[in-house]
Amino acid sequence: MPELPEVETIARQLRARGVEGQKIQSLKINWARIVEPLSVSAFSKQVCGTTISEISREGKWLMFSLGSGKTIMIHLRMAGSLSMVPGPHDRIILNLSDGLTLYYRDTRKFGRWKLVDDPQEILGKLGPDALTRRFTRKYFSEAMLSRHRPVKPLILDQSIVAGLGNIYADEALWESKIHPERRSDSLVDAELEKLFKAIKHVLRVGVENQGTSLGEGKTNYRDLEGESGRNRAEVKAYGRSGKPCDRCKTPLKKIVVAQRGTTFCPLCQTI
DNA sequence: GAAGACCTGCTA
DNA sequence: TAGCAGGTCTTC
Numbered sequence: 001m002p003e004l005p006e007v008e009t010i011a012r013q014l015r016a017r018g019v020e021g022q023k024i025q026s027l028k029i030n031w032a033r034i035v036e037p038l039s040v041s042a043f044s045k046q047v048c049g050t051t052i053s054e055i056s057r058e059g060k061w062l063m064f065s066l067g068s069g070k071t072i073m074i075h076l077r078m079a080g081s082l083s084m085v086p087g088p089h090d091r092i093i094l095n096l097s098d099g100l101t102l103y104y105r106d107t108r109k110f111g112r113w114k115l116v117d118d119p120q121e122i123l124g125k126l127g128p129d130a131l132t133r134r135f136t137r138k139y140f141s142e143a144m145l146s147r148h149r150p151v152k153p154l155i156l157d158q159s160i161v162a163g164l165g166n167i168y169a170d171e172a173l174w175e176s177k178i179h180p181e182r183r184s185d186s187l188v189d190a191e192l193e194k195l196f197k198a199i200k201h202v203l204r205v206g207v208e209n210q211g212t213s214l215g216e217g218k219t220n221y222r223d224l225e226g227e228s229g230r231n232r233a234e235v236k237a238y239g240r241s242g243k244p245c246d247r248c249k250t251p252l253k254k255i256v257v258a259q260r261g262t263t264f265c266p267l268c269q270t271i
Numbered sequence: 272g273a274a275g276a277c278c279t280g281c282t283a
Numbered sequence: 284t285a286g287c288a289g290g291t292c293t294t295c
Binding site: 001002003006044060075076077078079108110111112156158165166167168213214218219221238260261 | 287288289291292
């Protein structure tokens with residue numbers, strides 16, 4: 001569920017709540033497979049008593065740098081979230097020094113908390129974060145033109161560009177009028193320019209709107225304060241199959257591309 | 272590539 | 284009740 005804008009929102013809210021600088025007094029882990037690569041007891045032992053010195057984000061990874069020099073790297077996968085109040089499906093509970101408690105909630109138990117010596121162990125395998133200057137137009141064009149694959153799975157590939165998931169990928173393709181199955185090396189320069197800008201744009205707007213929440217169910221994205229993101233109002237393609245395209249009124253179509261549901265406009269997104 | 276695995280909940 | 288879900292990894 002959470003993509004770059006949702007993770008960024010949570011990181012900002014954790015900082016605003018003053019979590020940086022706090023000590024982890026104790027923690028409870030209710031689902032062993034979430035922590036890696038250690039056992040529950042080893043993870044707890046290494047984390048307990050350390051201070052969260054800095055909170056950052058790269059792609060869809062949320063990072064707590066610890067005073068010990070190690071880093072907790074959190075991936076929310078499909079349904080993970082962080083909250084300041086208890087709720088159902090809390091898998092990890094952190095008690096912090098000034099009385100705050102942080103709840104890691106994850107109905108589907110897909111999320112992961114990894115304790116690493118060096119974040120580069122994980123970040124080194126990622127492409128540039130889509131909202132940083134390291135993600136350049138030149139890099140993007142070369143990445144697309146050097147491959148002969150449908151464009152959608154390429155922009156979802158975190159080793160090429162980090163941060164896009166299924167929602168923002170469909171949105172970026174809709175905005176740039178490119179068919180999701182279009183071969184990446186067939187894109188002309190003007191299209192690469194449009195797609196590059198669209199990727200940055202949809203993610204920036206997503207961050208401004210504090211993420212996309214699709215409904216009211218328990219598997220839906222909520223921010224640290226339990227609020228829905230407001231970005232659903234900006235969504236033009238994802239989840240709108242059968243509804244009229246915002247540009248041309250043609251009903252949007254849903255297909256499967258590289259095993260992912262994909263919604264697009266069959267008229268204005270050209271193959 | 273594609274399919275299965277990891278999980279639970281919602282919707283048709 | 285079957286099928287699908289905002290993600291990624293492993294295994295054919």
